[in-house]
Amino acid sequence: MTLDVVPPDEGLLPKILLVDDATVVRLYYRQILEAEGYRVEEAINGVEGVEKALQTAFDLCIVDVNMPLMDGYALLHVLRGDAATRAVPALMTTTESAAEDHHASLLAGANAYLVKPVPRAQLALYVAAMTGRSVT
């Protein structure tokens, strides 16, 4: 899957998959991202994340760690193991502040990580960078 670099005023808007079991987190990110012009879909755990990622070509997956049934690391493992989703950019969000957990995120296949709670500006910045939008 190739990453389309699409400026916001042209053609298709980037599609983001939010995978987090917390209602308020998904609402918050959705509000921020839709205001920035992204299209957003949600999943509540890793299994639903896999299902959605296999059905739709997302430009970015934002993946939380602690979720029932399938955690964020296991989700990344599945995504990286499937040809259809191997290259999808993944931003991991974690409540862990310890450095070794950040390394674990990258080792698991995340392209970047952020520590929760994620400030609005930081989320917008990372998402823009990871979906190839120019940042002004």
Added chain:
Amino acid sequence: MMAMVQPPDGKEQLTITEAEYQKFCEFVYRRTGISFGENKRYYVDKRLLERIHKSGAGSFEKYFDSLRRYDAGGEIERLINLFTVNETYFYREDHQLDCMVQGMLPELVAGRRNGDRIRIWSMPCSTGEEPYSIAMYLLENWARVDDFDIEIMASDIDTSVLRTAEAGVYDTRSLQRLSRELIRRYFVSAGEQGFRLIDAVRQSVRFTQVNASNALEMRAFAHLDLIFCRNMLIYFDDRSRQQTVESFYDSLCQGGFICLGHSESMSRISSLFTVRKFPQAIVYQKCGGPR
């Protein structure tokens, strides 16, 4: 836009606020994976108010509280029933039958010899449209149907639907998705009652009564290649769903598949299965673990 219901005793009219609607939608999404689109507000409100009234709860708050209880007493089932279409007919969700022929069976039989057994289970089978559809679809569309010994089993908890299934007589509503050619090939006229399935197909399916939540009864089914379990689990409570899915896992061979209904997902039940995406459908496979 809000729906309003006037209870017969003339009490104040109930409405669903925006916050209540969102709270309800999130709850349903968490429990079932079903999302209501933005344009479904009136549709949802109407049914929700109907249940609030009929259940005697009297208010959204009390009704929501009752839904949240572990022993919700079938209320979630009643609610979901209002939101889903429950009719059964031949070739329903036939993209999964297509997936069976184009995707799942080729994988399952790779490395098997001619004459080997393939075991397929339709559970719940209701009045038989599903298992008979499987049989017909295989005969019509699978090039290798004669290469293997295909065993189709069908089960339901309800003996009256099983009797109907065994009789194999259906009305035109059940046959609505079948071409005239298929009807001609697989059915004979049964006068006013409709059409009866030809014996060759009727006799190719073995019907049994089974309670899916009963692990002991489920253990009778083993070494299965393919399970169709459509539109049953969504009505179960969490515990029964988990137990049933565990039984299905045990019943399947390594590499075997299970198909759920179009508004159902393993994401609300279990992580035992590997999600597989075929062009025709998303299905779930038992892989990698013990047999």
Added chain:
Amino acid sequence: MPLIRANAVAAPAWQHEARDLLLAQLAGSDAGLRRHAARALSQDSEAAPALAAQLEMETDRSVRDALFGSLVWIGGTPAARLLARLLRSANAGVRSGAVEALKRLGDEAIPVLDALLDDPDPDKRLLSIEVTRAWPSRLAVPRLQRVLETDPHVNVCVAALDVATEVGNCDLTAAISALPARFPDEPFIVFAADVARARIQTSAGRAS
């Protein structure tokens, strides 16, 4: 709240031999046998520590499932305590599995949960709050209230807010409203508090 547990039946003597065999299989190299052993031990409360110990190192998903399932069947405070320890696992899947198992223990998990909500580790408190989502409001709300009023860690309070959106009632309104002042540098708290407040507003007694 219904409890999921096996009936208390005195085990005949020969079953103790079977236990030794099952425990050996539980630690063996065959995942199929481990899964079988895990499920066979679901009636054996004395096997609970062994089941929990295996969870610390089990890599097979289906065996892990069976281990948690059996701990839930065994139930009781000992099982709850063992599950509580697993909240510290290095494996996110084991941590989440422990949360879901504690939910299924219902009332039996209450004393252990209350202790967890006082744990010095904010990650354990955060995970514990999620368990209260499975409780009736009358049990969950007092715990949530205490967290919202006193917990010093922002993510712990966010977890409480999230559960409150589903489980909360107006007893929580004051604590929720006071949160932004407790965390003045966290705009997300303002957002989440607004959502929680809107969702716990009751319609009881409202006129159309």
